[in-house]
Amino acid sequence: MRRPIIIANWKMNGSREKNTSFLEHFLTAVNAETCDIVICPPLPYLSQIQQSIEITAINLGSQNVCQYPEGAYTGETSATMLADLGCQYCLIGHSERRLIFNESDKSIADKFLLLKKNNITPVLCVGETLQQRENNETEQVVLSQIDSVIHSVGINNFIDSVIAYEPVWSIGTGLTATPEQAQSVHLAIRNHLKTHNSQTASGTRIVYGGSVKPENAADLFSQPDIDGGLIGGASLKAESFAEICNVLSSNAEVMH
Numbered sequence: 219m220r221r222p223i224i225i226a227n228w229k230m231n232g233s234r235e236k237n238t239s240f241l242e243h244f245l246t247a248v249n250a251e252t253c254d255i256v257i258c259p260p261l262p263y264l265s266q267i268q269q270s271i272e273i274t275a276i277n278l279g280s281q282n283v284c285q286y287p288e289g290a291y292t293g294e295t296s297a298t299m300l301a302d303l304g305c306q307y308c309l310i311g312h313s314e315r316r317l318i319f320n321e322s323d324k325s326i327a328d329k330f331l332l333l334k335k336n337n338i339t340p341v342l343c344v345g346e347t348l349q350q351r352e353n354n355e356t357e358q359v360v361l362s363q364i365d366s367v368i369h370s371v372g373i374n375n376f377i378d379s380v381i382a383y384e385p386v387w388s389i390g391t392g393l394t395a396t397p398e399q400a401q402s403v404h405l406a407i408r409n410h411l412k413t414h415n416s417q418t419a420s421g422t423r424i425v426y427g428g429s430v431k432p433e434n435a436a437d438l439f440s441q442p443d444i445d446g447g448l449i450g451g452a453s454l455k456a457e458s459f460a461e462i463c464n465v466l467s468s469n470a471e472v473m474h
């Protein structure tokens with residue numbers, strides 16, 4: 219049985235004051251013992267969040283990492299530094315990084331490997347644009363984004379990573395994939411992983427991201443191949459993020 223996981227991606231939002239207030243309210247409202255919870259704040263706040271969640275079961279995640287090890291890379295943050303700060307997870311290949319910052323499949327694979335070397339779980343984000351979906355290219359796009367990493371790092375390194383399927387057209391738009399649309403891509407990903415290694419396929423957690431809200435979380439999380447969520451906008455409000463976590467957790471209890 220895969221342990222469900224829910225990841226908050228705060229993107230470039232927050233302040234020390236807002237973060238403190240978020241955690242105060244979130245910790246009171248959340249009741250999700252049967253799933254892993256990860257918070258990915260902006261980099262300057264990693265230490266603040268780490269200190270606040272130290273005695274809780276919440277995990278710390280980064281939104282990005284440098285593709286190179288330590289050295290002369292002005293403005294960048296290495297995987298070793300993230301590990302030093304207590305990060306257990308790190309997003310890579312988010313569509314905002316691929317599209318706005320021109321991240322290539324090669325740089326994403328390099329980041330993946332550096333994270334593994336530092337015992338940080340990579341959360342590999344994949345997803346199609348609206349045009350690609352309309353051209354019936356969804357599976358081809360998503361599977362090739364995954365394969366480019368597997369071919370570069372090897373299937374053994376891929377074990378225990380997390381995949382986040384996020385249709386680009388649903389991110390921050392309020393347009394959520396239907397549970398059936400999301401399940402169909404998640405199943406295609408899992409079946410594809412089987413062609414590499416059946417243990418990896420059954421153990422890899424595949425989460426859905428894209429306008430997940432408390433109102434649509436239960437239907438999405440009840441799909442057999444959706445193991446949780448990557449939450450943007452709705453993770454900025456303590457009450458709505460706690461509600462989504464609680465939905466995932468109670469869903470997992472029913473399935474046990």
Ligand SMILES: O=C[C@H](O)COP(=O)(O)O
Pocket residue numbers: 227312384388389390391392427428429430448449450451452
């Ligand atoms: O990383 C999170 C995703 O991009 C989803 O963002 P959203 O929930 O605001 O649509």
